[in-house]
Amino acid sequence: MSSHLPRGPHKFPALLELGVNALIKDYPVHWLKRDVRGLAERLRDRQSVNIDSERRTSIEYSARDVLAYIVSRFPSTFGAVTTALQHVWLDDAQFAPKQVLDFGAGTGAGTLSVLSRLFPQSFWIDHDDRGDVVDFNGFSKVPPEHIPRLVQIEPNKHMQSAARFFASFLRFPDSMMPLQSTSLSGAVGSAIAPSDLSICSYVLNELSSQDEVKSVISDVLGNTTKYAVFIEPGTPGGFSSIRQLRDDPSFRAMGFVAVAPCPRSQLTCPMGSGSWCHFSTRLERPMVQRRFKEDFSRSLEDERLSFVVMKKEISLTEDALDVPRILGPPLKRSGHVVLDLCHPKGGIQRQIFSRSSVEDGAYRYARKSKWGDPMPFFFPVSSVPSKLEVDRARSEAEVDEEPESH
Ligand SMILES: C[S@@+](CC[C@H](N)C(=O)[O-])C[C@H]1O[C@@H](n2cnc3c(N)ncnc32)[C@H](O)[C@@H]1O
Numbered sequence: 001m002s003s004h005l006p007r008g009p010h011k012f013p014a015l016l017e018l019g020v021n022a023l024i025k026d027y028p029v030h031w032l033k034r035d036v037r038g039l040a041e042r043l044r045d046r047q048s049v050n051i052d053s054e055r056r057t058s059i060e061y062s063a064r065d066v067l068a069y070i071v072s073r074f075p076s077t078f079g080a081v082t083t084a085l086q087h088v089w090l091d092d093a094q095f096a097p098k099q100v101l102d103f104g105a106g107t108g109a110g111t112l113s114v115l116s117r118l119f120p121q122s123f124w125i126d127h128d129d130r131g132d133v134v135d136f137n138g139f140s141k142v143p144p145e146h147i148p149r150l151v152q153i154e155p156n157k158h159m160q161s162a163a164r165f166f167a168s169f170l171r172f173p174d175s176m177m178p179l180q181s182t183s184l185s186g187a188v189g190s191a192i193a194p195s196d197l198s199i200c201s202y203v204l205n206e207l208s209s210q211d212e213v214k215s216v217i218s219d220v221l222g223n224t225t226k227y228a229v230f231i232e233p234g235t236p237g238g239f240s241s242i243r244q245l246r247d248d249p250s251f252r253a254m255g256f257v258a259v260a261p262c263p264r265s266q267l268t269c270p271m272g273s274g275s276w277c278h279f280s281t282r283l284e285r286p287m288v289q290r291r292f293k294e295d296f297s298r299s300l301e302d303e304r305l306s307f308v309v310m311k312k313e314i315s316l317t318e319d320a321l322d323v324p325r326i327l328g329p330p331l332k333r334s335g336h337v338v339l340d341l342c343h344p345k346g347g348i349q350r351q352i353f354s355r356s357s358v359e360d361g362a363y364r365y366a367r368k369s370k371w372g373d374p375m376p377f378f379f380p381v382s383s384v385p386s387k388l389e390v391d392r393a394r395s396e397a398e399v400d401e402e403p404e405s406h
Helices: 014-024 029-046 063-072 074-091 109-118 157-169 210-222 236-247 249-253 287-292 360-368 396-400
Strands: 099-103 133-135 149-153 179-181 195-201 224-233 256-260 279-284 300-312 325-333 336-343 347-354
Touching (some): 014 063, 014 074, 014 157, 014 287, 029 063, 029 287, 063 287, 074 109, 074 195, 074 224, 074 279, 074 287, 074 300, 099 109, 109 195, 195 210, 210 224, 210 236, 210 249, 236 300, 249 256, 336 360, 347 360
Parallel strands (some): 099 195, 195 224
Antiparallel strands (some): 256 300, 279 300, 325 336, 336 347
């Protein structure tokens, strides 16, 4: 395993953008812009309310909030899920899920992201010579037996109906329509078999208490037979839920180990207090998002995420992917690259890959590396972890794309 993760920026599928436009077409633009601003403020305020605070309530979405979510957040959460899911297929390139659980599905970002990976051709649109949309097949021509069963757990009826709208818009055959329920133990709960791929994106940070967070995590893991992917905003609050679940011995006792972005034998997260493990994914902003979110002129957006891929029943001797992961943007300088690495056994280490001191392949790999990539070339470290904390204040623009000067 020596490959870099696919490079961005991610594109929101044009067919989904067509669906978003169809959904909002009768809604006054100025109302929607106001609702987008209101929702953004509520989500921003949430970052400053600690999960143990009595002021904390769960975030509720009205019908109008759901439209605001669709034009402003849905393309970004879709991109974040797509980024996190790359790590599932990096772990097992042949993985073909039989059943996908999208827990706290909202408008279906998790479900749709999996489908766009498995059936990219179903998201294509035919255009005429002038660039106008002629037609699309969606899923009408995909044999249903090739498609995983889809389960969406979502308590909010407006979110549920938006997810159904997208499924119909993409021409899901009846047999493919997601099974929707308000909870795993809800009306149809007893009929839901465990899934081999579960996704829980942007849910934990919107719950009202630690107990609720723990219960959602248990529900998701308890209904997963292989991979469970949790994604949260890349903030201290978002990371704290991710860390809580990856380090909790009770979840390990259920047979789960974190396999990404962490090296798998790193049983306890080595990130120091005051730092938070997060990643950045670059997204092409679809026109609909640019119209309704601030700053029309910006064509790209950097979405920060904290995430973990938990895998069930792996043995720790299975070491194919047990290589360091790159934390923070690589610092690329003339003749050398500085990487902060989360090591399988050695905590977080800063290592310098210079043209003169490491083998060619390692230097070239480091040169092309990016935040979140595995690092198969590294120097073994002693068992004493460095106290180094990743310096988040570095200018990312400066470090990410600096060209090599000769
Ligand atoms: C921010 S939205 C995320 C939607 C979607 N997963 C995404 O990534 O775009 C959070 C969703 O979690 C749902 N939710 C809240 N509490 C939940 C619970 N206890 N069980 C399942 N879903 C819940 C909300 O109704 C909302 O749709």
